[in-house]
Amino acid sequence: MSRVLDVQSVDSGYGDVQVLDDLSLHLDEGEIACLVGPNGAGKSTVLKTVFGMLEPWTGSVMLGGRNIGGMAPEEIVRIGVGYVPQTENVFGSLTIDENLRMGGVARGDDLDPVIEELYDRFPILTEKKKAKARTLSGGQRQVLAFARALVMEPDVLLIDEPSAGLAPNTAAEVFEDVQTVNELGTSILMVEQNAREGLGISDRGYVLDQGTVEFEGDADSLLDDPEVSELYLGGGTRH
Amino acid sequence: MASILQFIANGLVFSSIIVLGSIGLSLVYSIADFANFAHGDTMTIGAYGALVTFGLVGGVGGTFLGLPLGFYIALVVGMGLAAVVAVITHVFVYRPLSTTSIGLLITSIGVAFVYRAGLQAIFGTDFRNYDVPRSGPLPFIQDSLGIAVTARGLAIVVLAAILVAGTHALLQYTTLGRKMRAMADNPDLARVSGIRTKRVILATWVIGSALAAAGGVFLGLFSQIDPRIGFDLLLIIFAAVILGGIGSVYGAMLGGFLIGMIHELTPLLKDVGIPIGIQYAPAVAFVIMVVVLLARPRGIAGELT
Helix, strand or coil: CCEEEEEEEEEEEECCEEEEEEEEEEEECCCEEEEECCCCCCHHHHHHHHCCCCCCCEEEEEECCEECCCCCHHHHHHHCEEEECCCCCCCCCCEHHHHHHHHCCCCCCCCHHHHHHHHHHCHHHHHCCCCEHHHCCHHHHHHHHHHHHHCCCCCEEEEECCCCCCCHHHHHHHHHHHHHHHHCCCEEEEECCCHHHHHHCCCEEEEEECCEEEEEEEHHHHHHCHHHHHHHCCCCCCC | CHHHHHHHHHHHHHHHHHHHHHHHHHHHHHHHCCCCCCHHHHHHHHHHHHHHHHHHHCCCCCEECCEEHHHHHHHHHHHHHHHHHHHHHHHHHHCCCCCCHHHHHHHHHHHHHHHHHHHHHHHCCCCECCCCCCCCECHHHHHHHCCCCEHHHHHHHHHHHHHHHHHHHHHHHCHHHHHHHHHHHCHHHHHHCCCCHHHHHHHHHHHHHHHHHHHHHHHHHHCCECCCHHHHHHHHHHHHHHHHCCCCHHHHHHHHHHHHHHHHHHHHHHHHCCCCCHHHHHHHHHHHHHHHHHHCCCCCCCCCC
């Protein structure tokens, strides 16, 4: 299987505060890979470094055969990578329709067909087309945040904590949406605080701690690993 | 009653000028992220740009809204000149500075001094006028409403309304306008969405400065031109923008309208037993701004954008 994204020996951080320490991970074509780990492990920092919000201090971020480390986010969007931030991931003062149009500013072609397709896929957005995004509930907002990133039809989608702040049943719906997007051909690198649920829908997983990868492997084997379970999944057995 | 109407009519003209200044100040604040103290002097640059141009093309025949067609050419050149100066300043001064909003604010005070010194060096400090023939009150308004409104006063209000409507259409119905609103809302998400923010910031400077220049030209037409006209209006414009809710363009329009009106209606206070004249108008406008902010700390349209 070919690697669509390959992060190699990256150090990165904010200002002069280092967060990632010699971190390497990759994303295979067509899979969902999930980053789990305690607060402050550097999970979100990985996504920000891949997406150009932070520049890698050392190491490389390879997309296909190209090092995109340090490239600006507005340019990375144009080469097939999308990013759904954890918070403030919709334009609250713009309507749903305008949010989707903003998601497609980098497309050269007519936006209408792809946006219509997204409305078909996420009917909840159709009902609220003309409403300001700030009027949406948490779950609806998350759907809009996805849809905004999908207007570009990215090959790779980076998703930061899709279930954060959502009630369990709403979170389950969001996870279903993640799977649907993946089944339609987008490779997904996801950060998830809710480690069991996140790994549950993923092909592979990485356990991060203190800015580096402590464990990696098939999602199932991580869930079954007693050491990972004990240290990072709050103990107990898989249910 | 006629006297109140007369004050309102004067207020409309003054408000038109303040609104044009306020939009640009608020746009730049929300997208370039700092309070631009050179904005008043940008208005002055527009006024002088139009002055020089009108000197060259004033003879172009025909009139529209009672003003010679040459005046409209001068207006457009003044707006263009202010936009060019603002873009050059942005590219060579503000953009290379990696400093805070406060650092940029202080820098813009310096830029304001440089603009004004430049104008003063070229044109001196004498008062100047557009050589537009002055006319008396428009008879049809005088007859129907009993108030004196000059052709130039009416033209200022109509032209300002057209520019405001144009700004509204741009913000709501064009891709550039949507990008500007998206950036004002959430600059990080704008970049994540693929918006090339540098270009949008440039467009913001162009639009904001051109509108300010139009305000400056109208101010010169309404009274006189000297190198301080824009700067003298700057604090009133800040009051308008803050009253409306800083960062909100529609708030700036509303705040500009209200502050302009309050400013011109101040003499009416003597009718209700508060004997203060027009010279206290800026103070009254600020007092009302503070009172409104006490009730609505984020301004009238503070959360509407």
